Amino acid sequence: MIQSPRGTRDFLPNDMERRRFYEGILRQTAQRSGFREIQTPIFEEAELFILRSGPNILNELYAFKDKGDRDLALRPEMTAPAIRSFVNNMSNDPKPIKIFYFGQCFRYERPQSGRYREFFQFGAEIIGTATPQTDAEVIATALEMIKALGLKEYKARIGHIGILRKELMSAGITAEKMPEVLQKLDKKLYEEAWPLMKAAGVSRSGAYAIFELTGTVGGANVLDKVPGEESEYLRQILSYILAMGIDAPEIDLGVVRGLDYYTGMVFEIEAPVLGAEKQICGGGSYTLSELFGGEKVFSTGFAVGFDRVLLALEKEGAKYPISRMDAYVIAASEDTTKKAFEIVGMLRRNGVSADIDLADRKMAKAMKYASSVGSKFVVIVGNEDLAKDSVTVRDMSSGEQKSVKITDLPAEIRGH
């Protein structure tokens, strides 16, 4: 029996109802904050992702050649495509440009809880302004989204990549060694970072001071320990977030993010309920456009791991509205079948969701199907009623039945 490919999923009707509900909340929240949706292709030139993430990304890409021998890849993320699209289509639009996107991404890795080879991301970017207000707006939008989804427990942490870079540079780490060291520090792998730093001539005490720095966590006051423009910048961001009436994230100078294209503020949101794989959102300010052949333009953005957020909501027992069909129409006898179809057509034209027996079933079986699909009402079309231009309406939750004039049927059903 053919199955869906490993690491991918089929979403059945109940899954999709839930996913579309939460997708809608993310979309509405973004739009309410002035972001507008874009959509880019499922695959891009592989080069695009190498330019953004470095050649190592190739190990995680679903890459293939088209018949023109071009190297293509299924997108592993959507920031690079969004900025590529900005460079191609939007570079002359008034700045800032506020966009969001939602869709499938693909990563070739061992499937595990909350991680799939086909996964869904919701992301947003503000392109063209580099100000504390811009960073604050991005973080505020991310936090409003998570809140709007109804997630109870989550925690946001904000840092500034510039602070750590500055310290590392003055300690003797060169620009080309920087990414490797930062990645170790990002994962708090001090034992692995130390030899790299030592080789670069960093003293034990210097390394210790830097490890300490990555452990700097707390309120705005912890920024006093690291005076400078970066700290002042973070203070500004926090003040704008607070002004918008949103709880400020915690300062955590250990937030580094995996990628070295970040230029300043970096932030993450996590859901403790998820345990080890708890990060549900990450972002920061960066420049990518110049790598793709455009002018250098500052951007700030974030991505929400849609599958992980849904997992977190599920673990928290979050409820979402389940839609049920309004009416299921059953012909009481063969000679009323046509009339039953007439009625189902009329109901639908009047905005009532309605279905009808398609299998010439007897009453009892049709009734059983109606309750199995969870219809609110059953409309029974029989000759006695029809003689009075009426049908029998059965409320499936109460079991009550009554005769209703056909002309009153839509109102009767919508009334509930």
Added chain:
Amino acid sequence: MIQSPRGTRDFLPNDMERRRFYEGILRQTAQRSGFREIQTPIFEEAELFILRSGPNILNELYAFKDKGDRDLALRPEMTAPAIRSFVNNMSNDPKPIKIFYFGQCFRYERPQSGRYREFFQFGAEIIGTATPQTDAEVIATALEMIKALGLKEYKARIGHIGILRKELMSAGITAEKMPEVLQKLDKKLYEEAWPLMKAAGVSRSGAYAIFELTGTVGGANVLDKVPGEESEYLRQILSYILAMGIDAPEIDLGVVRGLDYYTGMVFEIEAPVLGAEKQICGGGSYTLSELFGGEKVFSTGFAVGFDRVLLALEKEGAKYPISRMDAYVIAASEDTTKKAFEIVGMLRRNGVSADIDLADRKMAKAMKYASSVGSKFVVIVGNEDLAKDSVTVRDMSSGEQKSVKITDLPAEIRGH
């Protein structure tokens, strides 16, 4: 400069607003008729599509191997995945199962007007019943969708593959020659069909009669020419469609459809405004589940070419509602910036879509940006107003300005 791959498209904010609007209409229409959404992966085992469409499909597939050396392919259509998912996940659910799906499909072919390598399909299937009512419900749903989209000019044609098959068989065409001949007849390539039929021993007059048959077009009465159960079946389908209050499609026994997995009724909807590439919807009844390792289950379904329908609507000059941002907040001076952020946060929490200057712009420039993004109102936050807990609201369409109490702001703006 890196571009999007050939035959793919970036959809910018205005495009997406339009596409989401029409996608929503298709979704609502399907749900009103008792169909529920499913979603399958972007790629599947290549075998799935070969089983459905034959090995020739390989020439049109974006195929690749994963690192487990499995042959995968981006989906060229979504009927096979939907039925694969039914076999894997839904085969024990109460029948009929009514599902729909919407998403990207991929076909490796020369891009041309209305045809892309990444294109979008909306499809629906009824699985588990084989009755005239089922076929009528499918056709009715397709027609209601096209109507709901607002397309003015469209034409539906319905046929029965069984009628032509029967004639061809009795004329001497064997089962394995059948698909090839049908494909020629589907394209009305009589000159190419004739040699194949002649080789199979079909007489010139016999061939002529069959060519005539494929030209049989008109109302239900034309079915009198081809008595038999298939004609009776088509009459039944038409009667149920009419009962639902929907204009019956034209009978066209030349409707064959490309694929030989169809078992009975076949139908197509076309939009004349598109000229040569005018087909916007096609479907019919078929069986696929047994090819994928499941039991043989009869299904009826259709797919709508979303990109083509949108092209048709555009050519007909169809209008759709354009959403605009409610308010753009501007601080009149630097010392009111924080207050401006407080107000934008308050507006959003009250369901008002609102944006704010992120670039420390002077009033005139910020005003220019506000009108460039089409905001309905501009909210100016200045000290004089703030002294009276008020702000100045400017209606961007009339140019009128007035002072409004901050507490009344959401109601004032929503009032329009």
